[in-house]
Amino acid sequence: MVSVTVARTAAATTEDVWAALADVPDPEIPAISVVDLGVVHRVVVEGPRISVELLPTFVGCPALDVMRDAVRDRLRDLAPGADIAVSFTFAEPWTSDRITPLGREHLRVSGFAPPLPGGAQLLQVVPRATCPYCGSRRTRQENAFGPTLCRSQHYCADCRQPFEAFKPV
Amino acid sequence: MTLDHGLDPQVREGLEGLLLAMADDEFVIGYWDSEWTGIAPLLEEDVAMSSIAQDEIGHARAFYSLLGELNGRDPDAIAYDRPPDAFRHCRLVDHPRTDWAFTIARRYLYETADAVRLAALADSTFVPLAGLVAKIRREETYHLAHAEGWLRRLAEARPEGRTRLVAALRVLAPDAATVFTPLAGEPDLVAAGILERPSAALADEWRLGLQPLFDELRLPIPGPAADPSTGRTAHGDGFRWLWGEFTAVRNLDPVATW
Numbered sequence: 001m002v003s004v005t006v007a008r009t010a011a012a013t014t015e016d017v018w019a020a021l022a023d024v025p026d027p028e029i030p031a032i033s034v035v036d037l038g039v040v041h042r043v044v045v046e047g048p049r050i051s052v053e054l055l056p057t058f059v060g061c062p063a064l065d066v067m068r069d070a071v072r073d074r075l076r077d078l079a080p081g082a083d084i085a086v087s088f089t090f091a092e093p094w095t096s097d098r099i100t101p102l103g104r105e106h107l108r109v110s111g112f113a114p115p116l117p118g119g120a121q122l123l124q125v126v127p128r129a130t131c132p133y134c135g136s137r138r139t140r141q142e143n144a145f146g147p148t149l150c151r152s153q154h155y156c157a158d159c160r161q162p163f164e165a166f167k168p169v
Numbered sequence: 170m171t172l173d174h175g176l177d178p179q180v181r182e183g184l185e186g187l188l189l190a191m192a193d194d195e196f197v198i199g200y201w202d203s204e205w206t207g208i209a210p211l212l213e214e215d216v217a218m219s220s221i222a223q224d225e226i227g228h229a230r231a232f233y234s235l236l237g238e239l240n241g242r243d244p245d246a247i248a249y250d251r252p253p254d255a256f257r258h259c260r261l262v263d264h265p266r267t268d269w270a271f272t273i274a275r276r277y278l279y280e281t282a283d284a285v286r287l288a289a290l291a292d293s294t295f296v297p298l299a300g301l302v303a304k305i306r307r308e309e310t311y312h313l314a315h316a317e318g319w320l321r322r323l324a325e326a327r328p329e330g331r332t333r334l335v336a337a338l339r340v341l342a343p344d345a346a347t348v349f350t351p352l353a354g355e356p357d358l359v360a361a362g363i364l365e366r367p368s369a370a371l372a373d374e375w376r377l378g379l380q381p382l383f384d385e386l387r388l389p390i391p392g393p394a395a396d397p398s399t400g401r402t403a404h405g406d407g408f409r410w411l412w413g414e415f416t417a418v419r420n421l422d423p424v425a426t427w
Contacts, residue, residue: 056304059304059305060223060227060230090297090301091300092303093304144314145219145315149220
């Protein structure tokens with residue numbers, strides 16, 4: 001009996017890859033996908049090879065390896081047998097302005113104030129995040145740093161709820 | 170795998186020295202500041218300093234990785250498998266963390282100097298470095314704002330905060346400018362457009378930039394480095410102790426994969 005290993009080729013298209021990546025949650029804030037977070041820089045499909053380049057949200061983010069592995073695993077499910085390469089690049093800086101409108105809404109619903117637009121230039125003024133629970137702007141920043149590199153801590157004077165925000169960067 | 174990026178060997182050697190100096194600076198200050206985790210004066214500062222330290226060690230990792238692409242070495246091996254004398258961090262970050270005022274004084278001097286250095290690399294012709302620097306500068310904005318807020322708070326906290334802060338600035342004064350210790354091969358780096366201007370020019374720019382806030386708070390501005398020739402090679406016993414700490418886990422099993 002002759003056993004034949006059939007190499008299945010990647011029938012995935014670029015669109016399929018983007019759609020699959022929309023299922024991959026951010027490891028630290030699972031409410032948002034890596035696509036809505038804006039970390040997917042480029043997807044290239046050439047024959048059996050799928051290359052994905054990701055932009056680190058923070059240079060020292062300890063979740064980067066987890067994110068890379070999650071992306072690779074999802075693409076293996078999508079296209080078994082494909083030659084998959086997932087890498088990080090600093091070809092352009094990730095900024096919090098890359099988070100999509102849908103991503104911002106997912107952050108808010110899960111209790112994270114979306115980042116104010118304009119990235120870190122906003123530090124000239126004390127950032128007033130909008131409370132994700134009651135929508136009040138009467139909030140104050142308690143700490144520009146938080147439990148992960150990408151989060152800051154705030155307090156809402158109206159609903160008296162402490163909350164976290166995704167840092168503008 | 171090494172990438173030669175089409176660099177002239179001399180330029181490449183200078184670039185490796187620059188990357189190692191920057192990586193070691195971030196790595197060593199990151200480890201010192203991580204010592205505040207659990208014992209900072211306020212809970213919020215516990216969080217802030219831990220986060221800042223994690224950022225700095227992350228920046229070091231990125232610089233070691235870039236260096237590893239040039240010299241073919243594993244970034245972890247560069248960070249953890251060198252003897253203390255092979256480190257090229259500057260004297261400013263060599264000092265132990267000491268007290269909170271000392272940590273803040275050092276952070277402020279380092280962050281302002283690092284900002285000048287990073288700005289001089291923003292348009293570097295070594296494109297992978299320019300890209301990384303663009304990202305790092307956005308993160309350092311937060312560190313600088315944190316250090317400046319605390320510098321002001323301590324300078325205005327009479328008598329104890331101010332006394333401690335001024336004492337720390339005096340201890341650090343002879344070493345503050347060592348961030349700008351001229352690198353071997355620096356003229357090649359400038360000629361190749363990798364570094365915008367020589368270290369001496371950057372040091373002048375940095376000192377000028379300190380003036381408005383230091384004058385306002387009536388704090389002593391550090392002068393030139395006491396001994397520029399040993400700015401990145403003279404390490405103290407404090408650093409040797411820290412080196413023992415940060416290599417301890419690696420040395421338990423150097424080939425383990427984490």
